Amino acid sequence: MGPRARTLHLLLLLLHALTKPGELIENSDFHLAGDYLLGGLFSLHANVKSISHLSYLQVPRCNEFELKVLGYNLMQAMRFAVEEINNCSSLLPGVLLGYEMVDVCYLSNNIHPGLYFLAQEDDFFPILKDYSSYMPHVVAVIGPDNSESAITVSNILSHFLMPQITYSAISDKLRDKRRFPAMLRTVPSATHHVEAMVQLMGLFRWNWIVVLVSNDEYGRENGQLLTQRLITTGEICIAFQEVIPVPEPSQVLGPEDQIQVNNILEKLRWTTARVVVVFSPELALNIFFQEVLRWNITDLVWIASESWSIDPVLHNLKDLRHTGTFLGITIQKVSIPGFSKFRVRYTKPERPMSNKTNPRATCNQDCDACLNTTEFYNDALILSGERVVYGVYSAVYAVAHALHRFLQCNQVRCTKETVYPWKLLREIRNVSFTLLGNRLFFDDHGDMPMLLDVIQWRWDDGQNPFESVASYSPTHKRLTYINNVSWHTPNNMIPVSMCSKSCQPGQRKKPVGLHPCCFECMDCPPGTYLNLSTDEFNCLPCPGSMWSHKNNMACFKRRLSFLEWNEVPTIVVTILAALGFFSTLAILLVFWRHFQTPMVRSAGGAMCFLMLVPLLLAFVMVPVYVGPPTVLTCLCRQAFFTVCFSICLSCIAVRSFQIVCVFKMARRLPRAYGFWVRYHGPYVFVASITAIKVALVASNMLTTTINPIGRTDPEDPNIMILSCHPNYRNGLLFNTSMDLLLSVMGFSFAYMGKELPTNYNEAKFITLSMTFSFTSSISLCTFMSVHDGVLVTIMDLLVTVLNFLAISLGYFGPKCYMILFYPERNTPAYFNSMIQGYTMRKN
Template sequence: MGPQARTCHLLFLLLHAVTKPGELVENSDFHLAGDYLLGGLFSLHANVKSISHLSYLQVPKCKEYDMKVLGYNLMQAMRFAVEEINNCSALLPGVLLGYEMVDVCYHSNNVQPGLYFLAQDDDFLPILQDYSHYMPHVVAVIGPDNSESAITVSNLLSHFLIPQITYSAISDKLRDKKRFPAMLRTVPSATHHIEAMVQLMLHFHWNWIVVLASNDDYGRENGQLLSQRLVNTGDICIAFQEVLPIPEPSQGMRPEEQSQLDSILDKLHRTTARVVVVFSPELALRNFFLEVLRWNFTGLVWIASESWAIDPVLHNLTELRHTGTFLGITIQRVSIPGFSEFRVRHTKVEHPVANKTNPRATCNQECDACLNITESFNNILMLSGERVVYSVYSAVYAVAHALHRFLSCNQIRCTKETVNPWKLLRELRQVNFTLLGNQLFFDQNGDMPMILDIIQWQWDLSQNPFQSIASYSPTHQRMSFIANVSWHTPNNTIPMSMCSKSCQPGQSKKPVGLNPCCFECMDCPPGTYLNRSADEFNCLPCPASTWSHKNGITCFKRRQAFLEWHEASTIMVAILAALGFFSTLAVLLIFWRHFQTPMVRSAGGPMCFLMLVPLLLAFGMVPVYVGPPTVFTCLCRQAFFTICFSICLACITVRSFQIVCVFKIARRLPRAYGFWVRYRGPYVFVVFITAIKAVLVAANMLTTTINPIGRTDPDDPNIMILSCHPNYRNGLLLNTSMDLLLSVAGFSFAYMGKELPTNYNEAKFITLSMTFSFTSSTSLCTFMSIYDGVLVTVMDLLVTVLNFLAISLGYFGPKCYMILFYPERNTPAYFNSMIQGYTMRKN
């Protein structure tokens, strides 16, 4: 005998062991003969999970437990759907659906109904090698209502591939089609319920919550799902999570349970969290909420899981309205015409006798008090109770549509044939129909993507006290808010539930402890900003060209500072540059006109033009200092001006040396003098100095850059100073050092020739020019080491222009004066007489 045969044999023995024919009571609410029977599993009576009935081999008597109002309401929904389908000519014409209902008593009676549905009409479950053509008592099973019971029943039915559609078991375990191949459900999975809760909390900015879960599979699984979801979100934290004690059936709380509950309520009293999420079967919550009332809690937000979100018995504790606002996640409300009257109908509708005329009876198919108690809750059940009712209603219709396709029904008749459950399961997975305005089908996980409602408990409404405030779509995984909430707070304000208050814009979060929801708010300093979408804990520095004020959330473009034409300093320097340009141009023309005269030749002859042309170009290029710097202007500032100035200084220096050489060194070192003249020593010296200067400038540019950059104004961070490169000062100091050496050399040679004839004596003019150049360059370096900003650019330009003016006017000015106003002194005879007089004085 194989493992599957042994399993079936044991199930057969258990079926006969747990069934007592003498106790079977037939009740028309539980039976309806038909061509094809549907099994129904509902919790008409409820008791908390207990092990007391496991001490004997007998099915517990559910009628001894308290009645579960919603359970009978759901069973009536199945009866209503079957009768509606039987009375409908468009669906299954000529076919009569029947049903067998069993009260599973919540958790206590799951195995016996499963075996009952598996057995044939003679109560036997044969041991076969091939069950492909086996016909069990029912073709499909609707229910049960909770995940633990659904898993237990599915472990039996799945071996025979009997379709099972549960209407309120949300466990994610049921999505495993390898383990539960025949399991379908008309309710979204727990993942979607958790997601709806999280989006609800995010919408109201609740990031500090308490989670209470029952000590069973339902509480543990949903509590773990919520914790994992919050870890992934990172925006909501759990202040603490506790396990609610579940009392034994028909017993009060034991001392240890009371102590545990008091500890939980004490922590709830001391915490700053105002939102409490409760995952628990409704049966375990009555004692808990009675204790909540005893502790006088107020101002809390209670978020109910689907197991107790619309429980009328808990809602009957009207004093709960003073503890805060009750919100819950449940199935959407769909009004089913005629069901409210059917639910409390006393008369029994007779149906024609079906082919199967010998309905059997099994345990727990009676509920004498069900109708009367349902009538007492009819006002609450009306509309609000039809949320889960629609899940049962749609489950029955799904089976009917699958049968309609399997039996090849048309508008008149169906082909009645044997329906093997595994074939019906294949059709059931493919159903797609519209029912009361909703498009219904099963996805790849066997779930029907029903809309979820977020409801609020009301106590001032006689009907439908569970008002919808929002809806959640499992297909789009998005919540849409459709109504306002009536908060049980002063001025109807939204309750705050945060470990720390929200930071103001531009404030970063500094974590306190290990919980990311607990933090201090720190101001972002100037020059930084906070991008909450990217990082709430770190202030990011602004890009170089931007700035921000304290507590900035964005960076603004800094005001760029550079030399502009409309400034007074620019206008003044421009006037000086224009004066230098036109005066140099005039000198150039005068010297060109009187090129052959002794005065021009004594000033240097052709070398004068080597000085005047760079001076003229330099004055003309002064505008490159004005406006925002570019690569071209930076090149001009750092290379062109300094090379032009060095050429002029080199020419003056070599001219001073040449004058001394003519009158002193020529007679002492004639060979050296001849070599100097033969190989054009002055021009070689100027080219050599210019080459060295060009190498220094090029090296400085290669080691840094000529691209303009922006620097923060130390006095005003809102201003960005535009300059040529960060080592501008170092480059200027390097270039100036060489110019200073030339100035000192020129000054020294000029001083050595102070006793020369008046026409050749240029010492005082060269001394004045070199002294001014040396002093101005030293002052500029000192100024740049102390100050920063646009003022440095102004001083640099001013010193450059004055140095060029000193050369243009200080050196060439007196000579032009002599040429224009004393032409008689600009003759060879006059120069010869001056040389003879100097020679006679020396002798």
């Protein structure tokens, strides 16, 4: 036998021992005879948690404590629902519902009523092995009102699968159907109440709050639930959390409790948090708020949990309006026609208790004190909308609809039979009906998904003291703002409760201390942006093709910079390239027309066309420098132009060498000269230089990428410079070194032949073109080491075009001029005379 089973058997033995033959115990305070009885557990008197009754074996006397208005109001709701059902011809026709209601004194009197409901009509409870065919005193229990009492009673009733429907116990523990299989409720769980609070705080941008909890199970459980939810959110922080002491039954604080309350109020006075969430039974708050008034604490927003959000006694402390704005979470407002008059009516019971021989010495239906006090608060109760009352009302109707199905009722009659609670429980779980416009049913956890209201306390005469300002749907988990709140602030401004003020757009949060809600605002530098949906604490860098200004929330595309056709440098270079192309084409045609003349042959013969064709192609390919660079254009820049230029320089160098070789070395080294001529030395040299150049270019492109890149303009970050990969520059410098070598070779051989015959003396022209090529290449390398961007592209293109022009016009131009304007000098005789004169001078 487990611990819980042993405890249950001990309680049953205690009940059996206390019940002697011929004695009746004062159990039910309000009762009504009927075919089937419902048990009701209500707090008709207010008693905070006390253990004084455990020192003697007597049932607590609840009437020793102060009357609890809301408890009596809820009890009247059950009576009203039962009488309304008994007067209804369509629901349970021919069946009378009765009730047995017991005052649980909030917490003090829980065990005894549970055992009483489980006992039979004669207050006797048998010890059996199987209770499947056992018929207890009632078929279902409505209540009690708080989670701690509900759990205590359910621990007993669940062993017998006695249906229990609570109307305001919100503890999440009650969702566990393995532990509480017979527990149902007509109110959303604490999770939804806390979620409504969190969304309410998010609605008004409160992220710096104070949490006060009572020193009992209710306060601790809900406080922990809120803390866990805020940790999950990460957007709301708790400045501090304190425990409100629960006063003694005499409603007097002891010395230690008084010190604790003073410490709480001292913190409230100096904290920057202006929102206070309070999880506590209303019984523990009367003295606390009196102390708040005595300390003159003002300008706070008090968020009430469901236990005290619509308490008329606390609301009757009208000076509370000066302490700030009161908001609360409670069940939705549903008006019950006729209940307001029923609540305060004075009537005598028309039916005596069945099977009872002795009258009970209780106030029963004629509780003058209850009625008088309720009548005093009647206006407030009416204006408040009878919120929790509907939970009791719907609980009774749920049992009635389950009975209606279980008894197989039709429009006229029901089949009256024995109703075992465990069978009725299955019917109650499956009920689905409409009541006063609301569709009611129990979900898998045994909860009715009723709407929650956020209410504001008002003290204006004749108005609703608990006015709805927002609504929360447990089904959709969404809060809807439906009415403006009247803030207790100057100019009705929404109170600010933030550890740190909100940052300006584009400012990141720098954490200060342990709380994520406390931070400094730091500007996001240019080139970064702040994405609030992902990270509020770090500025993210913009992608390479984008940029942002200081404190930007997004990046924008940079203005792309590259050589364009409409720019002046592009137009100038294009004109030069066109001039070079047409002049080279003209030279090509002239040389083709006079190919057999001595002038063309002295310039190189067929090798001239090997120079002119690359020059023409190079001038045509100038547009690859204009527009956004691509892989193809970068390939042309790195490979095509440098190979063409190297072919031209190698041809000039070998032509200079060949002239010197003919006139100066042929006589001295006839065998070497013969070998040179026999194996076509000039073409082999040009081919070798070209192969080496192609190998250098290919290796440079294979070792590094040729993809174009974008680079930030160092002078203007808003501009993205599009250019070929940096290896383009490195390759250009490396290839230029080879071109410089060829230029030096051509210059040297031309200088060695400065004394040759005039028609063969090309030293001036070759020297000019080679000197220009040398100096331009050096200038370009120097410029590239200092500058960057489009200027480098312009200079590279300009130097390339000018180098080709220097070769085209500087080398071929004078020869073309002689062919066209001095044809008499382009004859074999003239060339032979010049050679004879040179030979005679040498001799």
